[in-house]
Amino acid sequence: MQLDLSIFNPKAKPLIGLDISSSAVKMVELSGNAKDGFRVERYTIEVLSRDVIADGNIVNLEAAAESVKRAWKRMGTSTRQVAMALPAAAVITKKIIVPAGQREEELEVLVESEANQYIPFALEEVNLDFQVIGPAPSSPDEVEVLIAASRKEKVEDRVAVAEAAGLKAAVMDVESYAALAAFELIERQLPDQGKNQVVAIVDIGANVTNLTVMRNGQQVYAREQAFGGAQLTQDIVRQYGMSFEEADAAKRNGGLPENYEAELLRPFMESLALEVSRALQFFFTSTQYNQVNHLVLAGGCAAIPGLDEVVATRTQVNCLVANPFAGMSVSDRVRPRNLVNDASSLMVACGLALRRFEE
Secondary structure: OOOOOEOOOOOOOOOEEEEEOOOEEEEEEEEEEOOOEEEEEEEEEEEOOOOOEEOOEEOOHHHHHHHHHHHHHHHOOOOOEEEEEEOHHHEEEEEEEEEOOOOHHHHHHHHHHHHHHHOOOOHHHEEEEEEEEEEOOOOOOEEEEEEEEEEHHHHHHHHHHHHHOOOEEEEEEEHHHHHHHHHHHHHOOOHHHHOOOEEEEEEEOOOOEEEEEEEOOEEEEEEEEOOOOHHHHHHHHHHHOOOHHHHHHHHHHOOOOOOHHHHHHHHHHHHHHHHHHHHHHHHHHHOOOOOOOEEEEEOHHHHOOOHHHHHHHHHOOEEEEOOOOOOOEEOOOOOHHHHHHHHHHOHHHHHHHHHHHOO
16 A cells, blocks of 8 residues: 655645644644744644553554544544654654755665665565755765655554544654744744754653754754653542542643642652753763753643743753744634643644645
């Protein structure tokens, strides 16, 4: 089965950004354009039960498809084309240098022979894609090409979920690239649009926290730590004898006993700030950098009121909560206050929705 799934070049419009994370299905639909500004038409978040995704893999296709279908219905859109993403761990990426001025067919042959050398699977088992990034830094006669490869079954699982929900996967991206596309919108909100500044993005997921450090649009460091919002949910389960699902819902919507904040939430925020501080220390000791100008908190936990202050106090770095929609107008179907609360967890979905506007 030949899938028209270009990792780098979406042909289809309009498009919904569909992010299936370990804890929720998130969808974002944007309109407008980069020049005149974007508008948030619709978005939704549908919580997933715990056994649907494991280590980034979809283990229960039926349940995932049901959740996607519910989310799509709640969006109230007629758009069925979606941009999806694979977890970074499921994708092998490599930059190669090739002679400039090659035709597409010649490039394909070159990429395949290069890919053969470093992909540990047979080429017929992988989806392979590439994109010319631009002139090679070392020589004007060469260009830099980014190759991305993933096991076919990883791609096909996601495509199957979309199809079972009545949708069509038009683009398959990588979660980390999609999040960075959304980060570009946040960078514009920084002083001097973040030029020559070191910006650390801390994405706090359910089970892992990812630190990505950027400078002038280039990633200079990345690290993953086993710490996430599920830890707080487990604490609630233990303390109040709830099921995991009840605890997760109470954490999101309120309704926990009065001592929750002092006994569980505050210590969790302090632990999280300590994890961020540790991650930054690793960054300093393993690179030539010795300071960070801004910290951007992303992921579901970033919306915890006051977390940015706790992290800023612990790290002594200016801290802001990710909101890629800050400069956008919103349709009357979107509640602005809800969008602000949810924005930090919609980075990947927003980055995927932006794929519609790429040339």
